[in-house]
Amino acid sequence: MPATYAGYSAVMCNEAPNIAQVTVTAKYVKIKEMYTREILPPIASPVKDGNPVIGTWNRAFENVDLLEIKKPYKYPIPGWVRNNRIKEWQSFSALNEHFSLEALFCNIKLYRMAQVLLYDRKNEKKFIFRTIKPGTGWKLPNSLANASVDSHSASFFFRIHSWLDADTVNLDINIEASRRNPELTVHLAYNMRGQDVTPMAVSLGFTERRIMYAFKALAPVRGDMVFDGKHINMKQDTCSGIFCDYKGFFPYRMNTTICTAAGFDEEKRRFGFHIAENQTREKNKNNENALWQNGKLTPLPPVLITMPNGSDASWVIQDVEGMVDLTFTIKEQSKSSKNILITRADFNIALGYYNGMLVNSDGEQIQIKNLPGMGEKLYLRV
Numbered sequence: 001m002p003a004t005y006a007g008y009s010a011v012m013c014n015e016a017p018n019i020a021q022v023t024v025t026a027k028y029v030k031i032k033e034m035y036t037r038e039i040l041p042p043i044a045s046p047v048k049d050g051n052p053v054i055g056t057w058n059r060a061f062e063n064v065d066l067l068e069i070k071k072p073y074k075y076p077i078p079g080w081v082r083n084n085r086i087k088e089w090q091s092f093s094a095l096n097e098h099f100s101l102e103a104l105f106c107n108i109k110l111y112r113m114a115q116v117l118l119y120d121r122k123n124e125k126k127f128i129f130r131t132i133k134p135g136t137g138w139k140l141p142n143s144l145a146n147a148s149v150d151s152h153s154a155s156f157f158f159r160i161h162s163w164l165d166a167d168t169v170n171l172d173i174n175i176e177a178s179r180r181n182p183e184l185t186v187h188l189a190y191n192m193r194g195q196d197v198t199p200m201a202v203s204l205g206f207t208e209r210r211i212m213y214a215f216k217a218l219a220p221v222r223g224d225m226v227f228d229g230k231h232i233n234m235k236q237d238t239c240s241g242i243f244c245d246y247k248g249f250f251p252y253r254m255n256t257t258i259c260t261a262a263g264f265d266e267e268k269r270r271f272g273f274h275i276a277e278n279q280t281r282e283k284n285k286n287n288e289n290a291l292w293q294n295g296k297l298t299p300l301p302p303v304l305i306t307m308p309n310g311s312d313a314s315w316v317i318q319d320v321e322g323m324v325d326l327t328f329t330i331k332e333q334s335k336s337s338k339n340i341l342i343t344r345a346d347f348n349i350a351l352g353y354y355n356g357m358l359v360n361s362d363g364e365q366i367q368i369k370n371l372p373g374m375g376e377k378l379y380l381r382v
Contacts, residue, residue: 034363035321037286037299046203052211056286057201058297060164064213064247065142072209072249084109087250087380088140090149092160092171094188094221094234094241095262098122100351100372101186101225103171105140105149105160108382110343112138114151114158116173117334118184118227119351121372126351127184127227128334129156129175144169144215144245162245167193169243171223188223190243191236196220196270198297200290204280212248212280218262218272218292219243238264242274251279254380257305259317259328261354261373265366269294273358275317275324277305289324291358298361300324311348311377317356326356326368328375343382350375 042059046052050070066072066086067079089106098121106113111134118127131151141147141162150159155178161170173186191197199217206212220236240262255278262272271293280287283302291298301321307313315328330352338345354371 033321034361035299035301035319035323036361039297039299046201046211046213052203052205052209054203054205054211054282054286056299058198060144060199060201060215061213062145063142066211066213066247066249069209069211084136085249086247087254087382088247089244090140090160090162090246091244092169092188092190092241093243093260093262093374094171094239095372096234096239097372099225099232099234100374101188102349102374103158103160103173103186105138105151105158107136107138107140108345108380109136110340110382111135111338112151113336113338113347115336115347115349116158116175116184116186117349117351118225119332120227121331125228126332126334127181129181129184130336131156132338140245140247162243164192167191169219182228183226185226186223188221188225188234188241190217190219190221190241192217192219194295196295198292198295200288200297200299202286202288204278204286204288205282206249206251206280210249212246212250212278214288215243215245216274216288216290217243218270218274220270240270240272242272244274250380252381254378254382255279256376256378257315258376258378259305259315259326259354259373260375261368261371263371265293271366273300275300275303275305277303291360293360293364293366296360300358311350315375323359326354326358328373329353329355330375344379345382346377346379348377350377 040055044062047068091104094101100119104115116129144162145165148161156175159172169190171188175184177183201215221239221241222236225232258276260274273291275289289300301319317326330350332351334349336347358366
């Protein structure tokens with residue numbers, strides 16, 4: 001049965017589609033009161049005079065240091081404890097008609113994780129690389145102007161270089177072959193120049209003084225990969241990606257579900273979305289949900305992501321405004337769990353297909369059929 005909400009329906013798709021079946025169409029619809037969110041004038045930091053600033057912007061901050069917030073907790077605590085309460089991660093994704101790639105750095109402070117997931121939809125081959133290290137050896141940059149984070153050993157090298165001053169973000173990966181996986185080499189770059197890219201930066205509150213920050217941008221991707229001995233040229237005319245940067249005083253028990261995809265509509269306009277359900281407050285006023293189409297940003301309303309038959313079955317993503325009505329059908333999954341003493345971390349990354357519709361700020365309804373994308377479910381108790 002279709003999942004229905006706010007007068008719309010999203011048809012469940014139980015089988016993986018053929019690549020040729022992927023279609024995106026658009027038409028204009030009338031919504032009584034279109035959801036809107038104020039885009040604030042650019043500021044240097046989400047912290048001003050020791051106080052958090054809540055809002056939505058369309059430009060990156062010059063510096064994000066949440067330790068500048070005065071008294072984030074009711075009682076005084078040492079600086080090293082406050083630092084360990086801040087969790088951060090950064091991801092680089094790339095999608096075209098054949099491949100889905102996500103590269104992720106995650107710093108939980110008790111330990112850190114680097115992960116690379118590549119899926120070849122045409123040949124149904126999955127590559128997964130994950131390394132988990134104890135301690136806080138990484139520090140993700142406070143600025144995206146020109147900084148990098150990397151992890152390496154004798155058998156692998158992995159780096160994300162955020163260089164917004166040069167209108168790009170670069171990804172470099174070199175992982176030697178193992179018993180489970182073939183060799184993988186990746187050199188990709190976002191082209192973030194001109195009017196085709198409008199980022200979104202948000203600062204959202206968990207409490208009055210504890211916040212999270214996120215920066216997101218949809219951009220063309222170009223570069224090369226070598227996978228399983230085959231050279232793959234990623235052309236920016238057919239390949240898109242979403243770059244994300246997160247930091248936050250996340251709750252001790254953190255739950256976040258993310259849905260994201262990118263592609264092209266019938267008029268060959270690049271579009272993509274990045275939608276999350278998290279534990280922040282005042283979600284209607286400010287949240288991290290975004291839709292991009294042809295370089296234009298549409299802030300989306302808060303959503304409810306439900307899994308009626310469990311996280312291994314189809315997910316339903318809907319709002320109350322009539323702008324988001326999607327289902328996500330899973331094709332492949334990668335699950336990881338980590339337990340240290342009283343802490344726990346569960347990472348579930350799913351690859352699959354989206355069906356349904358989105359509405360942009362102009363009232364244009366984007367019908368989506370069998371659009372390749374990803375879903376992520378994260379639980380942290382730390």
